[in-house]
Amino acid sequence: MGRGAWLSVLLESIDSSADALTPVVPRRYVRFVGERAESVHAEVIGEIRFTIFVEERELVTLMCSAWQLKPLVIGFLYLEGLIESVDDLQMLRVCAEDRLAEVRLASGFPEVPPRKILTSGCTGGVSFGKYLDQIEQFRVSDDDVRVAPSRMYEHLRALYDHSSLYRQSGGVHTSIFFERGGSAPRLVAEDIGRHNTLDKLQGMALLQGIPTRGGVMLASGRISSEMLFKAAIMGVPIVGSRTSPTNLALAVAERLNITVCGYIRQGSMNVYTCPGRIQA
DSSP: OOHHHHHHHHHHHHHTSGGGGSSEEEEEEEEEETTEEEEEEEEEEOOEEEEEEETTEEEEEEEEOSSSHHHHHHHHHHHTTSOSSGGGEEEEEEETTTTEEEEEETTOSOOOOSOOEEOSSTTOOEEOOTTGGGGGGGOOOOOOOOBOHHHHHHHHHHHHHTOHHHHHHSOOEEEEEEOTTOSSOSEEEEESSHHHHHHHHHHHHHHHTOOOTTOEEEESSOBOHHHHHHHHHHTOOEEEESSOBOHHHHHHHHHHTOEEEESOOSSOOEEEEOGGGBOO
16 A cells, blocks of 8 residues: 555544544643653544535645634635625535535536646645745735735734634634725634635635725745735735744735735834835
8 A cells, every 4th residue: 555545544543533623632642841740631633535526526735723614615716716706606515524515617617737736835735826826916006005004913812712623722823804994804714725725714704794995914934935825816915924924925925915914013023015005
């Protein structure tokens, strides 16, 4: 049995546990403090292998949290360019117990590029890269969106305050979305994968009819190039993180006219691109 087949069998046997269906899973482990050991019964973050079927054909398998699965599916399909709105969905059934979603589209099985791109996400995400050859169409236009530094610091505090799964177990990413001029987050997504949280935000926005253009998005993890592509498709001009962007993400941000803020703290941050949108 090859390594890939062995891993697949292992994941299937682990996935069969009912505990894996919850976003956090109770676990007993040993904690050391100095030289002293103590038994701990606490929660760790859950992880499942989740497959999306379109027109009874397997489209993609994602590693994700068993949490907010419906918006994950819708957001993934939208940001990959496979649907234009929820009206394109004739049927969507999410079956958490079977770790799958079944989708029927008005247009049938979508045209999918033959290549698949492994993203830099910590769970090894997948993108079809359908928009990569035409990403310039999503360049954020010059606008009058302006956010004070103090508001960005407040947004960081909101990110921490709304990271409910992280407070339970750690090991999970959080992304939040603020509507233009908003002080409270309108959408909150959590997942083991950074890129999954953006898919979930987009899915929530479509389900709730919330426009994302002109808003602000903050993420707990590193900002990578595929996350900037997603932000551009969403029309989000300001993307922030408590940690660092990659150099490729900054190159994408400059090309797509997106303001990237990194290492946001309670009283400081770095603005790497398009700093004109951050004004006191």
